[in-house]
Amino acid sequence: xxxxxxxxxxxxxxxxxxxxxxINLTIGAGDFAxxxxxxxxxxxxxxxxxxxxxxxxxxxxxxxxxxxxxxPARERPTTTMFQDYALxxxxxxxxxxxxxxxxxGIGRVERDARARELLDLVGLGDTAKRMPHELSGGQRQRxxxxxxLAVEPDVLLLDEPLGALDLKLRRRMQDELKQIxxxxxxxxxxxxxxxxxxxxxxxxxxxxxxxxxxxxGEPEAIYLRPRTVFAAGFMGxxxxxxxxxxxxxxxxxxxxxxxxxxxxxxxxxxxxxxRAGAAVxxxxxxxxxxxxxxxxxxxxxxxRVVDESFFGTHHRCHLAPxxxxxxxxxxxxxxxMRVAKGDAVALRIDPASVVVLPAADSPSxxxxxxxxxxx
Amino acid sequence: MRRLxxxxxxxxxxxxxxxxxxxxxxxxxxxxQAGRFPIPPFNGPSLRWYAEVFADxxxxxxxxxxxLVALISSGVACLLGFLAAYALARYxxxxxxxxxxxxxxxxxxxxxxxGLGLLMTFNMVGVPRSLxxxxxxxxxINTPLCFAIIYAQIGEHQVNIERAARDLGASDWQVMSLVxxxxxxxxxxxAYFLSVTFSWDEFIIAFLLSRFDVTLPVxxxxxxRSGLNPKTNAVGSVVFLVSTVLVLVLEVTVFxxxxxx
Numbered sequence: 001x002x003x004x005x006x007x008x009x010x011x012x013x014x015x016x017x018x019x020x021x022x023i024n025l026t027i028g029a030g031d032f033a034x035x036x037x038x039x040x041x042x043x044x045x046x047x048x049x050x051x052x053x054x055x056x057x058x059x060x061x062x063x064x065x066x067x068x069x070x071x072p073a074r075e076r077p078t079t080t081m082f083q084d085y086a087l088x089x090x091x092x093x094x095x096x097x098x099x100x101x102x103x104x105g106i107g108r109v110e111r112d113a114r115a116r117e118l119l120d121l122v123g124l125g126d127t128a129k130r131m132p133h134e135l136s137g138g139q140r141q142r143x144x145x146x147x148x149l150a151v152e153p154d155v156l157l158l159d160e161p162l163g164a165l166d167l168k169l170r171r172r173m174q175d176e177l178k179q180i181x182x183x184x185x186x187x188x189x190x191x192x193x194x195x196x197x198x199x200x201x202x203x204x205x206x207x208x209x210x211x212x213x214x215x216x217g218e219p220e221a222i223y224l225r226p227r228t229v230f231a232a233g234f235m236g237x238x239x240x241x242x243x244x245x246x247x248x249x250x251x252x253x254x255x256x257x258x259x260x261x262x263x264x265x266x267x268x269x270x271x272x273x274x275r276a277g278a279a280v281x282x283x284x285x286x287x288x289x290x291x292x293x294x295x296x297x298x299x300x301x302x303x304r305v306v307d308e309s310f311f312g313t314h315h316r317c318h319l320a321p322x323x324x325x326x327x328x329x330x331x332x333x334x335x336x337m338r339v340a341k342g343d344a345v346a347l348r349i350d351p352a353s354v355v356v357l358p359a360a361d362s363p364s365x366x367x368x369x370x371x372x373x374x375x
Numbered sequence: 376m377r378r379l380x381x382x383x384x385x386x387x388x389x390x391x392x393x394x395x396x397x398x399x400x401x402x403x404x405x406x407x408q409a410g411r412f413p414i415p416p417f418n419g420p421s422l423r424w425y426a427e428v429f430a431d432x433x434x435x436x437x438x439x440x441x442x443l444v445a446l447i448s449s450g451v452a453c454l455l456g457f458l459a460a461y462a463l464a465r466y467x468x469x470x471x472x473x474x475x476x477x478x479x480x481x482x483x484x485x486x487x488x489x490g491l492g493l494l495m496t497f498n499m500v501g502v503p504r505s506l507x508x509x510x511x512x513x514x515x516i517n518t519p520l521c522f523a524i525i526y527a528q529i530g531e532h533q534v535n536i537e538r539a540a541r542d543l544g545a546s547d548w549q550v551m552s553l554v555x556x557x558x559x560x561x562x563x564x565x566a567y568f569l570s571v572t573f574s575w576d577e578f579i580i581a582f583l584l585s586r587f588d589v590t591l592p593v594x595x596x597x598x599x600r601s602g603l604n605p606k607t608n609a610v611g612s613v614v615f616l617v618s619t620v621l622v623l624v625l626e627v628t629v630f631x632x633x634x635x636x
């Protein structure tokens with residue numbers, strides 16, 4: 001069972017704070033959608049509104065073709081997997097998983113059979129008689145998933161369900177969640193502040209900030225072609241280079257920056273119309289810097305290595321470009337390269353990898369959002 | 376010096392525990408007296424007075440009355456206390472702070488005042504004194520206690536669990552009876568047993584509000600009026616034994632289990 005979800009002009013206020021500001025969003029049936037954003041961005045509020053735990057001040061919520069805005073949680077075709085799992089501590093796992101079916105008046109025999117089936121699905125077969133307090137965090141989480149899926153909801157809501165797990169287990173659960181979602185075909189709406197988790201599981205990511213949607217699309221599109229400076233910074237480490245449009249031609253963009261004149265394809269600014277004289281932010285992911293020469297690549301002069309650390313897959317370096325020594329760029333240089341502090345390297349980028357965004361909204365601190373373990 | 380200190384500690388503890396438990400020990404000891412007076416010298420042991428207690432129809436009737444009043448009034452007090460605690464913890468009610476204070480206020484009022492007030496009220500309304508009125512009196516004094524114990528057990532961490540139940544299709548009534556109450560079971564059982572022990576040996580309210588059918592403490596009081604007698608010791612020991620058993624059951628079933636979680 002699966003259904004499309006639609007938010008129409010949803011606004012939510014808490015006192016004088018605007019938690020959600022006129023949200024319009026459609027999530028396709030069977031999608032694994034991730035609401036991604038920092039704490040307080042409104043993602044959990046949106047989930048609570050979808051689950052029926054909160055009625056929005058304005059706007060409508062549709063699941064499938066029916067308007068569910070006024071319907072309480074128990075009458076919605078949604079179930080939720082809570083951050084703290086919220087298992088019933090006094091019931092066996094079988095009774096936990098079968099609870100929703102019990103509320104629907106289904107007999108014990110059928111309930112137990114279905115509960116066993118779902119515990120099997122999440123890899124916990126033969127545990128129906130055990131109690132929640134006998135389980136580890138990861139196991140509890142699976143039970144919570146089985147319980148939410150037992151009633152065959154059209155939409156499953158996941159409220160930061162992996163937040164309490166350690167990194168290794170989290171990676172494994174991400175894979176499992178995705179597999180299970182493929183198998184049952186239910187629409188999943190998952191909330192997280194971890195952009196790596198979002199990329200690992202989502203078909204579609206919705207980046208939120210301050211009650212608004214900053215960007216939405218496939219993980220690759222948001223990472224490589226972000227629509228806003230916030231989305232660019234939140235999806236992973238990125239360098240922002242302020243610049244000015246000198247000329248905008250049909251398929252070419254001429255920019256001036258502290259690292260010199262840059263000539264970029266018009267497609268570097270796909271989502272706005274850069275006019276001559278406009279202030280822009282030029283966004284470059286650390287892995288897009290290269291030291292080797294290539295045809296058509298932009299030369300940014302040489303840079304000095306200020307700091308270097310080896311990350312396994314790459315060297316993460318802080319670079320001070322010669323043309324603007326006060327600026328620090330973060331670059332991921334190839335694993336095989338030998339780099340040391342104080343070295344001078346040539347900086348180049350493939351123009352196709354560069355994104356130009358309007359500078360109207362000030363960039364968020366470029367490196368802050370990379371640490372995904374903020375609460 | 377160390378020795379002297381530890382001797383002082385031992386003496387202090389002996390005095391303290393002696394002060395607390397000696398009266399009870401003497402009461403229980405002389406209930407096994409073979410002679411006719413509960414005074415030294417002790418000559419026994421003998422179960423003669425226990426046999427007399429259980430042969431005395433008025434005492435056994437009073438004992439059964441006491442049990443009935445304690446078990447039923449505690450059940451009612453627990454139910455009312457739970458409902459009030461759940462409502463005040465989960466819903467936004469007008470003046471909830473004031474309401475909470477009002478519910479717990481009777482804890483600070485003396486049983487004498489409550490008993491007198493109830494007596495006058497029942498007289499005015501025309502309700503005759505009986506075990507029912509005693510039971511009502513015990514509900515009045517135990518509901519605040521049950522409320523306070525259960526209210527303290529309700530926390531924010533259960534909110535999501537109740538939400539999950541609702542999310543899976545439970546009605547408000549089902550959430551309360553299938554999820555909230557079972558989760559609070561340790562607190563509810565503790566409140567119940569404590570309430571039973573309080574009702575079991577409560578005298579003033581039972582005395583003021585009963586007439587022909589009386590509870591055990593009232594019957595013991597009338598026994599005492601005819602002078603000291605090892606029979607009163609025996610029945611007092613029975614009261615003490617029941618209270619002790621209740622406390623032990625409470626300790627083993629509720630607190631041990633709570634500690635395990």
